[in-house]
Amino acid sequence: MSQTSNCRGSEGIFVPVAGLTLFAVASGYLMSLIPLTLAGFKISSDYASWMASSYYLGLLIGSMMIEPIINKIGHRIAFIGFLVLLASTVIALPIFAHRDAWLLARLIAGMAVAGIFVVVESWLLISDCPKQRAKRLGIYMTSLYGGTTVGQLGVGVIGIQGFSPFIVILGLLLAATLPAVLLRQGQPSKQEHLMMSTRDITRLKKPAIIGCIISGVVMGTIYGLMPLSLKNSELNSSQISVLMAAIVMGGMIIQPIISKLSVRVNKTLLLALMSLLGVFGVGLTYLSSSYQLLVCALTLLGMSAFALYPIAITLACEEIDAMFIVSATQVMLFSYSLGSALGPIGASSFMAKQHGVMHFIFLVMLATSLYMLIASMHRRTTVLAN
Template sequence: MSRRGGTFVPVAGLTIFAIASGYLMSLIPLITNEFKLSQDLVSWLASSYYCGLLLGSLLIEPIVARIGHRIAFIGFVALLALTVITMPLLPSQQVWLFARFIAGIAVAGIFVVIESWLLIGDKKERAKRLGFYMTSLYGGTTLGQFGISTVGTSGFEPFIAILALLCCAMLPPLLFKQGQPALSHPQSMSLGQISQLRKPALIGCLVSGILMGSIYGLMPLSLQQSGISNDKISLLMAAIILGGMLIQPVISWLSTRVSKSLLMAMASLVGVFAMGIIHFDNSFNIMLAMLALLGMSAFALYPIAITLACDDLDSSFIVAATQVMLFSYSLGSATGPLVADKFMKTEDGLTAFFFVIYLATAIYMLIASAKRKPEVLAS
């Protein structure tokens, strides 16, 4: 595999895609009124997207095996771009729900392609490549939040900007035709084998999906309803994602030294602390700091959980296990915004929702960690 094509192509394509996706995810909750659609539609749009992600997590592998990583990435980005074009041209509830569902399938394809592209090959290089992956994903998503203040949240201009970025994301695999990984045929997992995966790993991915689906799907709208301007919303959303990006090296270091169940409990307690502080003081500077902590805790759960799931597995089952984890994450992402929407009508809104989810997760993970005492410290 060409080292340049093997790493540069997926990372470059992912970075540009992440900028477009980050802007689009925060734009949709803020632009429904612009196209005369009810704000009650927002949570359903988020759930429709994550239902697509859920379905896509089950369908993508055969497609990649048949056409290869490079063409698959181009195809899935093009499919996502088609949904972006459709939304402003056909502003109706049914069309937008369907478009976001198809977008979810496309994004699931993009994630499976990029993750497997970077994981296939020299095992010694995997950690480094995944570091590039996480940094590119979160860094690009953070930059995308500034589209709210620079391009805006009205008219066709935001969709045109997102479409242009997605077209640019297709350029690396179009220009560099070498370097995609050789196609492999990993083993599938039976239902019995899936049931033997560590329960804290499955719960961790499920909770991560609940949190991330609600953050991306409802947080911008929640902030707007609190009277916060679009410029400040972009800063607060960027703080969430930047917090998630900055915590990754710390998580990588701690995961070899601390029980992963205990580590997920610690991450959840950080979220409990952040939401508790916001309940008592919701000034902008405090919110900026606490939402960064929210991002750290929310973005930490998935990589810890997926690592825990794969710890004792034979390498031939790694891809199947990660697909199960993505399914669990997508299930949480699809249901989270619907439950969170009920909390939006209360005084504390999403703050109360996140507090309850984090507290329940922390208690569960502490109990799970106590049951696995030998895992507390790595040898």
Template sequence: MIDNIIETHKNSTFVPVAGLSFFAIASGFLMSLIPLSLSSFGIDSSMVPWLASIFYLGLLIGATCIESIVAKIGHRVAFIVFLSVLISTILVMLAIPNAVTWLISRFVAGFAVAGIFVVVESWLLMADSAKQRAKRLGLYMTSLYGGSALGQLGIGPVGVNGFFPYLCVLGLLMLAILPPLLVKSGQPKNEHNQKLKLSEIKKLSRPAILGCLVSGLLLGPIYGLLPVYITSQVDNPEQTGVLMATIILGGMLVQPLVSFLSPKVSKSLLMALFCLFGALAVFGILESRSFMVMAVSYMLLGACSFALYPIAITLACDAISMEKIVSATEVMLLSYSVGSVLGPLCATSFSDSPDSVIFYLGGCLTTTCLYMFIKSIEKIHTGQTPIPGA
């Protein structure tokens, strides 16, 4: 029926990308700011992995129910609502600075960020072809990681103590609200979104689901634990900010390559190759004897870790009809969130070594590399050509 057709010709990229860019700068700074600022608020540093995990638990819970909210109020209004909720959690953290309040606030923040991700990803993925989706997702990831890298650079000049850094984050989030608040056109017509059935979820690509899961297992510790680990490696906070920015800059710079290769190469093979180079980057970090080698290794680690999610989500959406894109992105975000919740906790218990988090990242990358290579070989042995979507 004509009523069930989702219109995409007026689906503009300006509002989601502009809002996301400011959000990414704020979020990038905030993710490193929280673990580094605990002492200035009298909160014990042992809360670092718990604050990271509970944030991703909120992300996980949010990923299970965002689709119905977007269907009721639309992409633009949902974007405004979720950004407003995120702002309110920071205000509560500043008003009542104690461990319990911060844990609750970060849980709610995770829910809000899940909403932001589902809104923006589905907004951009509602395109007419797989090639256009890859390009739009590349733009999304470049804006997200580029903004996050800029946010990391604020650690040095802005500082990590007291209220002022958090006020800067609030200012950036308020700027993020302006594009969807002022531009009322350009959102996709999504009144007829359909929920994926359980049987359809079971048929989604397993490498796609695992790719999103592993992306969470990697990025949860990278955001939540690496700032503290890097601080123990370097001489001053500015270097911590530079190395964190380098990680995310690597994730941003690799996105054009992902967009170019994704429609042309087997996606499971592509994920295997990125995991292989990521494992080599971990070896470089452990063996580095100079800041330059360390920075290059961290950049490669970031490029490989941040490449997995866009490859996996486009793999999942390649065979999905337009009206089920929101639901599919919700499932992929759910997989990512499960990994993000488990990642920081697994990383801290992986070994007793001071390099525990790095060993953990190397283990995840190596095992995922082997799995993706096996899946690629299986495609060949079963007579299927490893074309895009494999």
């Protein structure tokens, strides 16, 4: 897996970024909508964690299946196909209002979203010099989180009742396919993608893999259980939408900063610092129940949570040849998905306690920061010894 020495020309990024932004708006709304709308479709709210875990299990399964599809049909057609598959699951939710149907729909949705993520990430990263990858991934994350922030506001603006939210989400997903349908140029060459061997995968940096897993644990918990946890704190729908948007806004704000720091600061140390920021953010919620303080705390939590994945994936890809990027992003998404599937299940045991979700995230972030600090110190010691 030698790093390529020649920088090739940049491919166009409008198609994946434009499509991703519309997808993110729809996805942000849908992720907050599902746990809040269960009761309206006569499904017990106890299934909220299982809905999230089913989705992330689909993400996990999908992350192992994407590379051959991209190799066969290319990035553009794969992107369209995965968006259409996701849209079909949105149609199914209000039509088949049963918990088993919803669990199956969310499983398939996770597989579709895995495809969208791998397609877009590899599309943006595969044709660039390693030094440009952090910048490209910063654009990707900003578009993703910016769109998701807008989507969170749909809970307050459009609501959670009836079929209307699902119709809006469906329209956004279909609109997300239009850039790829109308513009055929700019996708990476299908001949460039090679699969990493098991030996190559084991050589990926452990902090990168662990960073992706922890990012999944935290993000799966935030998206799967945070809206319900906030609702149990007697906050109304408008307040919940603002708080969820604050989390994602924090993630969007941090991206340009991370993009610059990741080429100047040791990435393992940066993972430790971002985890500590999450510990601080959650710690603020223990000081007061003030709504304004909660907005600030969740913004800091969002900055921390949404920073882990881009740092981890750039750490994993910094010494990898461009021809292995699709395979590497698939491995990283698999790690993220594994954490995402386990996170809501682990956090559900804390739900019976007041602020239980916050306690769970605090413990996870604290343990991660300690591990990353030790790993960064070990790496520094190794470098100095050599």
